[in-house]
Amino acid sequence: MSNTSENPKPSSSSAKMTLKTSDNELFEVEEAVAMKFCTVKQYFEDEKDSDVAARGSTTVIPLPNVHSAVLATLISYGKKLPQSNAVADNHEEEETKKKERKKYEQGLLKNLMPGELLDLISAANYLDFKEGLEFFNQALADHIQNKSVEYVRKFFGIKNDYEPHEEEKYREEYAWAFEGVDED
Amino acid sequence: MSALRLIGRKNNFRELRSLGVSPFTIELRVRMEEESYGSSERSSTSSEESAPYSTDNSSHATNPMNSEEEEEEEESSSSDDYPSKRRKHGPIVEEEDRISTLPDSILLTILSSLCTKDAVRTGVLSKRWAYLWTFVPSLRFTDYYLRHAADYASFVDNVLLLHRASKLTNFSVEVEYNPELKPRVDLWVRFATTAKVDQLSLLLSSCFYKLPQHLYANEFVSELDFRACEIKPNGLVRWSSLKRLCLWNVALPKDVLNQVLLGSPRLEFLELRSCDKFNRLDIVSESLKKLVMDSYCEDGLELEIVAPKIESLEIIGEFYGMKKCQIKNASALVEVRLDFEITMEYEEEEQEEDHYKNCENVVRELFESLHQVKKLIVGRWCLKVLSIMSVKHLSCPVLNCKCLTMKTSMEKWNLPGIASLLQSSPYVETLVIDIIFSNHDSEFLDRIYDEVNHWKSKEVYFKSLLQCLKTVKIFGFGERFHTKDVFILVVEFLLKNAKVLEKMVITEPWVMQNGIHNMQLKFLQVSQKLLSFPRSSPHAVVMFPF
Numbered sequence: 001m002s003n004t005s006e007n008p009k010p011s012s013s014s015a016k017m018t019l020k021t022s023d024n025e026l027f028e029v030e031e032a033v034a035m036k037f038c039t040v041k042q043y044f045e046d047e048k049d050s051d052v053a054a055r056g057s058t059t060v061i062p063l064p065n066v067h068s069a070v071l072a073t074l075i076s077y078g079k080k081l082p083q084s085n086a087v088a089d090n091h092e093e094e095e096t097k098k099k100e101r102k103k104y105e106q107g108l109l110k111n112l113m114p115g116e117l118l119d120l121i122s123a124a125n126y127l128d129f130k131e132g133l134e135f136f137n138q139a140l141a142d143h144i145q146n147k148s149v150e151y152v153r154k155f156f157g158i159k160n161d162y163e164p165h166e167e168e169k170y171r172e173e174y175a176w177a178f179e180g181v182d183e184d
Numbered sequence: 185m186s187a188l189r190l191i192g193r194k195n196n197f198r199e200l201r202s203l204g205v206s207p208f209t210i211e212l213r214v215r216m217e218e219e220s221y222g223s224s225e226r227s228s229t230s231s232e233e234s235a236p237y238s239t240d241n242s243s244h245a246t247n248p249m250n251s252e253e254e255e256e257e258e259e260s261s262s263s264d265d266y267p268s269k270r271r272k273h274g275p276i277v278e279e280e281d282r283i284s285t286l287p288d289s290i291l292l293t294i295l296s297s298l299c300t301k302d303a304v305r306t307g308v309l310s311k312r313w314a315y316l317w318t319f320v321p322s323l324r325f326t327d328y329y330l331r332h333a334a335d336y337a338s339f340v341d342n343v344l345l346l347h348r349a350s351k352l353t354n355f356s357v358e359v360e361y362n363p364e365l366k367p368r369v370d371l372w373v374r375f376a377t378t379a380k381v382d383q384l385s386l387l388l389s390s391c392f393y394k395l396p397q398h399l400y401a402n403e404f405v406s407e408l409d410f411r412a413c414e415i416k417p418n419g420l421v422r423w424s425s426l427k428r429l430c431l432w433n434v435a436l437p438k439d440v441l442n443q444v445l446l447g448s449p450r451l452e453f454l455e456l457r458s459c460d461k462f463n464r465l466d467i468v469s470e471s472l473k474k475l476v477m478d479s480y481c482e483d484g485l486e487l488e489i490v491a492p493k494i495e496s497l498e499i500i501g502e503f504y505g506m507k508k509c510q511i512k513n514a515s516a517l518v519e520v521r522l523d524f525e526i527t528m529e530y531e532e533e534e535q536e537e538d539h540y541k542n543c544e545n546v547v548r549e550l551f552e553s554l555h556q557v558k559k560l561i562v563g564r565w566c567l568k569v570l571s572i573m574s575v576k577h578l579s580c581p582v583l584n585c586k587c588l589t590m591k592t593s594m595e596k597w598n599l600p601g602i603a604s605l606l607q608s609s610p611y612v613e614t615l616v617i618d619i620i621f622s623n624h625d626s627e628f629l630d631r632i633y634d635e636v637n638h639w640k641s642k643e644v645y646f647k648s649l650l651q652c653l654k655t656v657k658i659f660g661f662g663e664r665f666h667t668k669d670v671f672i673l674v675v676e677f678l679l680k681n682a683k684v685l686e687k688m689v690i691t692e693p694w695v696m697q698n699g700i701h702n703m704q705l706k707f708l709q710v711s712q713k714l715l716s717f718p719r720s721s722p723h724a725v726v727m728f729p730f
Contacts, residue, residue, distance in 0.1 A: 118282050125290055137290070141297035149308050156283040161311050170308045176339040177304040 017044065018060045025068035026060065033078040034061075038128035063127070070116075070123045073108070074132050080104050081131055109139050114155055117143075149178075284312045288319075296322040296353070300343060318346050322354040323376075326387070337368050344375050352376055356385035361393050361412065370396050377402055385409035392435070400447075415440055421447030430455040437461045445469045458501075467491060477524075479503065492516060499524045500563075509546055511553045520554055523563030523591065543569050544578060551581045551608075561589040562605060564622055571601030580608040586652075587614040593622035594670045602674065606650065613652050615678075619660035619671070650681050656688040668710055676717045685721040690714075690728050 015031040019040065035041045040061055047059050063071065080101045112120075117140055124132035144152045153160060160167070171178055283291075295303045295317055303317040325340050336359060355376035361369070369386070373396055376384055384405055386393065394414040401422040408423070411432040417440070426448040436459050445451065451469055455476040464486045467475065472491040479501030486508040489497070498521040499509065506526045511517070526546065528539040547569045554560070560583065562570075567590060570580055588609050592598045606612075656678055678688070690711075711728055 115282065118286065121290060121294075122286065125287075133290075133293070137294045138297050140294050144306075145298060145302055147302075149305055152306070153309055157281040158284055158309050158313075159281055160309070162308065167308055174304050174307070174339075174342075176335065177301045 019071065020060050020062045021066050021068040021071050022064050023068050025071075027068070027071055027075060029075055030079075033075060036078045036081065036129055036131065037074075038130070040127065042128075065126050066123045067119065070119045073120060074123060074127065074129060077104075077108070077132055077135070078129070105135070112139070114143075118156075281310075284310065288316065291316060292320055295320045299324040299326050301325075304343065315346075315348075318348045321349045321352055323347065323352065324354065324356045326356050326358040337365055340372060341368065344372065350379065352379035352381040354383045354385075355379075355381045356383075356387070356409075358385075358387040359389075361388040361391045363391060366393065369393060373399055377405070380404040383407040383409075386411070386413055387432075388412040410434055415444065417443055423448045424450065426451055428453040430457070431459055432457040434459050435461040436465075441465065442468070445472075464488070474498075476500070480506070488512065489514075495519070497521070501525075502527050504528065506546060507542065509550050511550075514553055514557070517554065517557050519559035519561075520557045521561040521563075522550065522566050523561065525563075525565035540569075540572055544573050544576075548573070548578075548581060551583065554583070555581055556584050558585055559587040559589075560585040561591070563591045564593065564620060567592055567598055567601040567605070569601075570604045571597055571599070574600035574604040580604045583609045584611055585609055586611060587616070588612045589616040589618060591618045591620050594619050594674075595622070596670060599670060599673075610650075611652050612650075614655045615653060615657070617656070617658045617674070619658065650678070650685075651683065653678070653682040654684055654686045656682070656685065658688070658690045672710065672713065675714050679714075679717045679719045679724065679726075681720060682724070683720050685719070685724040687725045687727060690726070 016028050017031055017034045017040070019027045019029055019034065021027065034044075040063075043061050044059065066074075080097075082097065117136060120136045121133065121140065123129075124136060143155070147155075152158070162170075291313075295306065298306075300317075300320075300323050303320055306313050307315060307317055323343065325336075325343075340357065355372075357369075357372060359365075373384070373386070377399065382405065384407070386395075387409065389412055392412050392414045394416065395410070397418055400417040400419070403422070403424045405423060406425050407428040408426060409430040409432075411434070413431075413434055415431075415434060415436065421443050423444075427450055429444070429448065429451060430453075432455075434456075436456075441462065445468060448469075449471060451471050452473040453476075454467070454469075454472055454474070455478065457476075457478040458481065460480065460482050463482070463484060465488070467487075467489045469491050470493065472494050474496040475489065475491065475494060476498040477487065477500070478498075480503050483505045485503055485506045487506070487510070488508070489511045490513065491511075492513050493516050494511075494514065495516055495518050497511070497514075497517060497519075500521065500523045503524060503526050505528055526539075526543050528535075530536050530539055547566055573580065588605070590602060590605065592602065606615075658675075675688075679685070715726055
């Protein structure tokens with residue numbers, strides 16, 4: 001999977017960067033997409049500043065906290081986002097892209113297990129990938145919206161460490177919040 | 185911690201570069217890295233070899249705080265293997281509680297997306313979650329479980345008492361209001377403004393709530409949504425950070441809107457939905473970028489918009505007896521949506537005539553002031569007026585638009601309007617036809633016009649049209665099959681005359697996905713016919729993506 005990266009040209013939009021995951025996979029990513037990961041952006045900019053002479057060499061950016069499967073998903077989500085440098089004067093293309101993105105998002109969330117979702121959230125947080133974090137956080141919120149406490153506990157494997165009387169007290173105090181909820 | 189580790193690695197890279205390592209042999213560099221770290225936990229550099237998969241994934245890289253570099257290669261490269269098990273016939277069950285290990289900041293962001301009712305419930309999940317929700321910077325009381333409004337209000341009060349975040353990003357309340365609740369709602373507003381809320385939404389119903397005076401001077405709020413509220417400032421309005429304002433069913437007498445606009449120098453988005461009490465609305469703003477006017481039910485509205493920076497305009501809904509709608513200095517306007525209707529009650533034919541004359545004037549003036557807009561959406565009713573105008577031999581003003589969308593039911597009486605619009609848009613490059621359902625009556629038109637040959641007779645004038653048309657998209661065909669004759673006519677015409685047409689896409693007809701076999705067959709026949717029409721553009725492609 002490791003492929004050679006081109007020498008990043010200073011003003012080219014097709015400049016690529018290489019990211020290395022915790023399980024040693026190398027991902028070649030377009031600069032525009034990689035820059036959405038602010039951690040990567042920071043690293044890249046620091047690199048640029050500190051070694052101007054060695055412009056010719058390519059940097060492999062290590063991401064020891066991100067697994068390849070997770071990074072693959074985040075990269076493909078990043079690609080589907082509207083690019084900041086793209087010229088968007090054709091409204092039709094914008095509309096089609098929006099529709100494609102919606103479809104992609106739906107497909108992505110359909111088969112997502114809670115563990116995977118958490119991985120994506122964690123990784124997006126580590127990479128400082130704002131849009132990804134927002135999207136996956138919202139997906140998680142949508143999952144637990146209006147669901148019963150038991151459902152959420154089961155779904156995420158949360159262990160209930162309350163004494164029964166403590167839990168009872170809480171439920172009584174906020175009785176309103178417990179009404180009209182989807183039972184599993 | 186992870187940041188430090190990163191820096192450590194950077195130093196190594198620098199060393200490598202100073203050694204003049206070739207940039208093209210990545211495998212070599214990676215191997216050198218390994219040697220420099222002295223650890224040999226990575227058995228391979230390529231992804232083909234995978235370490236044996238292990239179910240114990242506790243140090244998997246979810247938490248940056250405790251992942252180690254020298255960790256065992258625990259996961260296979262297959263992306264499907266995850267520690268959570270899924271019972272075949274049961275709900276999803278997680279084996280371990282990883283969500284609780286996420287840092288507070290992430291959990292709070294997740295809780296922010298929930299309505300407060302759900303957020304409060306999370307407190308009982310486990311002790312770690314106990315009072316996490318009290319720090320959520322977003323409060324949404326938008327659940328409509330209103331057995332008693334008083335109970336609901338008590339719930340809100342209780343939550344506000346326990347709430348601990350010092351800054352609120354969002355405070356939304358949706359409640360059925362009655363005047364007895366006033367002191368409590370006042371307190372809620374006070375609570376929100378003290379917490380320097382960014383977005384405040386009061387969506388009330390059934391009675392009007394008078395906004396407290398202190399709200400009119402607020403330098404933090406950037407978005408306000410009010411429904412069924414009474415805006416009556418005693419002094420100046422000072423909303424210096426306000427960017428978005430949505431008013432729904434709000435009375436705006438005389439100069440109130442003026443005061444609001446004057447006091448909101450940064451306002452970019454304004455939506456007025458079913459507001460009333462003004463006969464004449466002058467919208468004057470230097471900063472406004474987008475305006476949405478949705479419906480007005482009192483008689484005889486005169487609307488004038490002076491917003492030199494405005495880029496997007498939507499006029500939608502029903503306007504009873506609207507007399508005028510003008511935009512002065514629309515040089516920055518890029519996209520406009522005219523999906524509205526002027527309604528009127530009349531008994532005699534003469535009154536009907538007058539009504540339509542008025543409509544024609546409004547539409548014509550509107551189009552004149554929008555002639556340079558690049559993207560235009562013309563709704564069903566405007567198209568109808570254009571049809572009437574065309575039949576009376578009144579022309580539509582010339583438009584410079586490049587992307588034109590028409591909402592039409594593809595019925596006979598739409599044709600003159602479609603023809604007229606195409607005739608007035610010589611520069612259009614993209615044409616979108618959105619076929620919609622309409623049970624609108626066309627009695628008036630039927631009386632003054634009843635030949636489809638009208639279209640054919642005009643065809644000779646169409647030779648010079650469609651010089652720039654490159655793309656045509658048609659949505660929604662197939663739901664109502666009896667309109668296919670008109671549809672075929674239009675498509676035939678487009679194919680024949682659009683000389684630089686590149687593609688025509690006829691998308692997602694409902695009948696193909698859900699229709700009965702018989703219908704689908706008929707539709708395919710129509711498709712065949714369309715494909716057989718002669719095209720004047722040698723490169724034109726007709727696509728049916730379904």
